[in-house]
């Protein structure tokens with residue numbers, strides 16, 4: 001077909017594909033917390049960006065049958081709740097440096113009756129991670145502003161061999177020590193997509 005004809009019909013073909021494409025609709029049990037987080041951020045212009053889809057970390061903790069989960073970046077507790085819900089036997093320890101977010105997250109966690117499953121640990125990741133027990137977590141989820149080399153090394157220490165790191169917000173420009181750590185094939189089996197990397201601890 002001549003290229004002029006191809007170019008003429010391309011927009012029609014793209015529109016037809018878009019019309020029949022049906023993204024999966026996955027019910028979100030914590031859509032109310034995600035919405036509350038958006039409202040809070042709009043009102044306060046803070047860094048409480050709810051993760052796009054809690055179903056991603058939720059599916060991963062369910063797939064690995066996680067018992068212990070550590071998260072950096074609680075905001076109002078959206079992904080902590082999603083992970084606790086998806087892995088019914090698990091405890092979630094979630095770290096948050098903003099005292100206002102700590103208070104609001106505890107309120108949300110209480111309202112969803114998950115107080116006995118989720119601990120909100122106040123403070124920075126840099127200060128809190130080093131107090132946690134090494135080799136004892138099945139999943140670590142980084143959803144702070146952008147990971148530093150120090151934080152990634154601590155998350156590696158905390159995971160058991162075979163444990164999974166979900167490293168979000170890589171789009172914000174992590175330094176070289178982060179990208180070289182996560183890309184080190186002697187330490188991790190890594191797959192990256194969009195702004196997230198999935199890294200399974202090998203050693």
Ligand SMILES: C[S@@+](CC[C@H](N)C(=O)[O-])C[C@H]1O[C@@H](n2cnc3c(N)ncnc32)[C@H](O)[C@@H]1O
Pocket residue numbers: 037047048049050051072073074075076077078079080095096097098101123124125126143144145146
């Ligand atoms: C992207 S939001 C987290 C969103 C949350 N996981 C959710 O899905 O609703 C980032 C949060 O991490 C906190 N934060 C950012 N860097 C941090 C750090 N180094 N240590 C502890 N908390 C941090 C911010 O205060 C903010 O509340």
